[in-house]
Amino acid sequence: MKISWxxxxxxxxxxxxxxxxxxxxxxxxxxxxxxxxxxxSVDYIVLTxxxxxxxxxxxxxxxxxxxxxxxxxEIADFFEDQGFKTxxxxxxxxxxxxxxxxxxxxxxxxxxxxxxxxxxxxxxACGVVLDDGVTKVYHAxxxxxxxxxxxxxxxxxxxxxxxxxxxxxxxxxxxxxQLVNAELVxxxxxxxxxxxxxxxxxxxxxxxxxxxxxxQVGEVIEL
Ligand code: NI
Ligand code: MN
Numbered sequence: 001m002k003i004s005w006x007x008x009x010x011x012x013x014x015x016x017x018x019x020x021x022x023x024x025x026x027x028x029x030x031x032x033x034x035x036x037x038x039x040x041s042v043d044y045i046v047l048t049x050x051x052x053x054x055x056x057x058x059x060x061x062x063x064x065x066x067x068x069x070x071x072x073x074e075i076a077d078f079f080e081d082q083g084f085k086t087x088x089x090x091x092x093x094x095x096x097x098x099x100x101x102x103x104x105x106x107x108x109x110x111x112x113x114x115x116x117x118x119x120x121x122x123x124x125a126c127g128v129v130l131d132d133g134v135t136k137v138y139h140a141x142x143x144x145x146x147x148x149x150x151x152x153x154x155x156x157x158x159x160x161x162x163x164x165x166x167x168x169x170x171x172x173x174x175x176x177x178q179l180v181n182a183e184l185v186x187x188x189x190x191x192x193x194x195x196x197x198x199x200x201x202x203x204x205x206x207x208x209x210x211x212x213x214x215x216q217v218g219e220v221i222e223l
Contacts, residue, residue: 001135003157003221007032008192009054011139011159012042015132019043019099022067023128023139026056032192034218037061046102047071048141049125050078050113053192059084070102072111074123091126100132105152107143109167129155135223138180142189145172149179156223158182161189162203163196170203177207184223185212 002014009024027037037057068085076088094103109125137157161167177185190198204212
């Protein structure tokens with residue numbers, strides 16, 4: 001599996017089966033990204049929740065690539081109504097795709113979408129566990145800390161928000177890393193905006209198992 005971080009919560013993953021997934025493709029308006037949404041090539045778009053800094057460029061990318069949008073059932077219905085290929089998964093549900101399985105987990109967070117000046121209520125926020133048969137990755141999405149994270153792991157990689165204000169901050173994300181029993185911990189959802197400014201090196205330096213890593217934007221991690 002190849003994993004790369006593209007600013008905020010945007011993660012690109014190439015699975016063992018050579019499928020490309022992009023999680024939370026907030027690219028336009030993201031000051032920390034290296035991607036061009038017009039030239040992206042992906043097979044699947046996975047959304048943790050509907051907030052605009054997560055749905056991001058989903059419609060544009062799906063239009064160009066005909067990628068399937070995988071999200072909670074309310075977000076999936078919203079995009080299906082617009083003619084996109086979608087697959088809805090509810091909290092606690094799992095489905096086997098051609099690249100492996102995805103399981104949607106609990107997250108403590110909202111899921112409204114500001115669409116053409118209206119606030120649409122699109123289900124609940126989730127985390128996502130991807131298992132390509134060899135590697136298990138937990139993308140926590142946006143969430144506060146909850147003790148049932150101990151039911152999600154063990155995982156090879158945990159992608160955890162550390163930005164604080166809207167999600168967990170550093171101290172709670174350190175607890176989360178232990179609860180999910182992750183081999184490798186990567187911080188996300190920080191320093192995109194002034195309200196979520198954080199030092200990711202403080203986070204990895206304080207991890208008791210010394211198992212954190214701060215990738216550069218676009219850097220590919222091979223597992
Ligand atoms: Ni959010
Ligand atoms: Mn967010």
